[in-house]
Amino acid sequence: MPKPNGYYFYMQAMRDEKPHWRNKGNGELSQLCSEGWNRLTAQEKKVYNDMKHSSGIVLPKPGKKLVGGTEKGETDLGGQDSLGRSLLQIHLSAEAAVKKREAEAKFCAEMAQNNVNRDNFMQEFYVISTTNYCITEEMEKKVYVPAEVSIAAFxxxxxxxxxxxxxxxCKPVIPFGFTLRVKTSCEKRLKVPYPFEDALPYEEVATMIYNFVQEHIIGRKVETNGSKANGNIQTNEKPKKVIIFTHPNYRETCEKNLEAIFDGAHNIPFQVMSLADIVVAFFNIKTEYDKMTSAAMGDYLDHKRRQLDYKDRYCDHHEKEDAPECTTAILAMWMRSSLEILGSAGYKVKISDKISKPKSTVPENFTW
Ligand SMILES: [Zn+2]
Incomplete structure (x- = not known):
């Protein structure tokens, strides 16, 4: 029995999207859908084409109705996968994810072009890196327990x-049964004591990040008591869309960590985007015949693929430790790699030999 092709999945999605197409036969539906299908980009089509490998859907024998009834052991797009997720939902979210990625890449391309057009190479790009005490892969709903957070600009x-x-x-909020895992991470990987007296509760970390964004990225003064900026401030009242970049490979984890810290995605005061997108956008402006993809740039920038010397680029806490997973060092590496490749593409970039350590943001009088 044949596996359905990408076009089949597209047709079923359209059937769902357009109520008046719902009762059309497949022959007629196929004609109605061809124009829309032809307008899809190769990447968009790929989402549908990939579904034939993952959906488990098998086409019914010729002459049988395609949708609205399934043969034994078969399923249609109204069905569920082995985890009980609606196939249609999976399909739609995969499509939305591709659209989002494309929109972001386009946004970055325009931003880079804009800067090049205006000869503006002073614009600062903020980058964020996070680590984890643990991620509970085995729980039905993964819990992210963020550890260190660094933000820097270049x-x-x-x-x-x-x-x-x-x-x-962050002071870890440990899910039941994961204390040993967290302790082990602290000792072996993160190189922080357990318990760690310099660690702050999520709420304080959230306020600190919020204030950093307000002060440095938006350029708005923050009340000294640490509370959120009130309405009396005159400058820059218009809310700006703040973007902080992170490495695409660690982006999902970073976003989940921020969700934990800010108690929900909607509270995060900035948008996370792919560092590879903005770097590749600048890169491709200079290189007419040797354009890079965002994925290749991601590989190039990944700190795990490099054997660089982290020395002198750790945060205050980590400088005395032996090979810690330090977000400050990781950020330094991402930024340095970005500058190096853009330098190689022909931009006049400044790469300092030694990147100074950030000031500790833990208040001196802080008590646990
Ligand atoms: Zn560190």
């Missing part, structure tokens, strides 16, 4: 900004 012409950066450790 621009093409000035390199890494020595002042606009922050580094903080």
């Amino acid at each position: 621009s093409l012409s000035n390199g890494v900004n020595k002042f606009k950066k922050m580094n903080v450790f």
Whole structure:
């Protein structure tokens, strides 16, 4: 029995999207859908084409009705996968994810082109990195327990900004049964004591990040008591769309960590986007015949693929430790790699030999 092709999945999606197509036969539906299908990009089509490998759907024998009834052991798009998720839902969210990625890449391409057109290489790009005490892969709903968070800024012409950066450790909120795992991570990987007296509760970390975004990225003064900025401030009242970049391979984890810290995605005061997208956008403007893909750029920037010396680029806490997983060092590496490849593409970039450590953001009088 044949496996349905990508076009089949597209047809079923359209059937669901357009109520008046719902009762059309497959022959007629196929004609109605062809124009829309032809307008899809190769990447969009790929989403549908990939579904034939993952859906478990098998086409019924010729002459049988395609949708609205299934043969024994078969399923249609109204069915569920082995985890009970609606196939249609999976399909729609995969499509939405591709659309989102494409929109972001386009946004970054325009941003880079804009900067190049205006000869503006001073624009600072903020980058964020996070680590985890643990991620509970085995629980039905994964719990992310964020550990260290660093944010830093760089621009093409000035390199890494020595002042606009922050580094903080979260006090872990450990799911039941995971204390040993967290302790082991602290000892072996993160190189922080357990319990760690410099670590702050999520709420304080959230306020600290919020204030950092307000002060440095938006350029708005924050009340000294640490509360959210009130309405009396005159400058920059218009809310700006703040973007902080992160490595695409660790982006999902970073976003989940921020969700934990900010108690919900809607509270995160900025949008996370792919560092590879913005770097590749600048890169491709300079290289007419040797354009890179975002995925290849992601590989190039990945700190795990490099044998660079982390020395002198750890945060205050980690500088005394032996090979810790330190977000400050990881960020330094991402930024340095970005500057290096853009330098190689022909931009005049500033790469400093030694990247200074960020000031500790833990208040001196802080008590556990
Ligand atoms: Zn560190």
